[in-house]
Amino acid sequence: MRARVEDDTKGRQQVYDACSEPCPIERGMRIIGGKWTGSILWHLKDGPVRFNDLSRLIGGASKKMITERLRQLEARGLVRREVMDTAPVSVQYEITELGCTALGFLGALRKWSESLPRSSADT
Numbered sequence: 001m002r003a004r005v006e007d008d009t010k011g012r013q014q015v016y017d018a019c020s021e022p023c024p025i026e027r028g029m030r031i032i033g034g035k036w037t038g039s040i041l042w043h044l045k046d047g048p049v050r051f052n053d054l055s056r057l058i059g060g061a062s063k064k065m066i067t068e069r070l071r072q073l074e075a076r077g078l079v080r081r082e083v084m085d086t087a088p089v090s091v092q093y094e095i096t097e098l099g100c101t102a103l104g105f106l107g108a109l110r111k112w113s114e115s116l117p118r119s120s121a122d123t
Helices: 024-032 037-043 051-057 063-075 103-115
Strands: 004-007 013-016 079-084 090-095
Touching: 024 037, 037 051, 037 063, 037 103, 051 063, 051 090, 063 079
Parallel strands: none
Antiparallel strands: 004 013, 079 090
């Protein structure tokens, strides 16, 4: 089914075969489109990272925001959380096999954004 807009006999635009649920792009954006989500996945690509180290790697994000995003990613199976048996207790996160499937297009997004001219709106 393909959604389309066509003019009717009176020149008015009508929508046919409109999507009744989010399209694949919208669904994907709902999963990883949240602020800091892509950055978190990208920083976990090289192996497990402790929470405090991850928060240092992602400058500008509060620990509360990082915690919220990590919980969402864990609930969706993109990230795995492990409580370390250390004193004091520490937590580390690693990307799952499913999470790794996002790295291809995150890498392409990174390359694309690096090719764009910088502007004052980027900061």
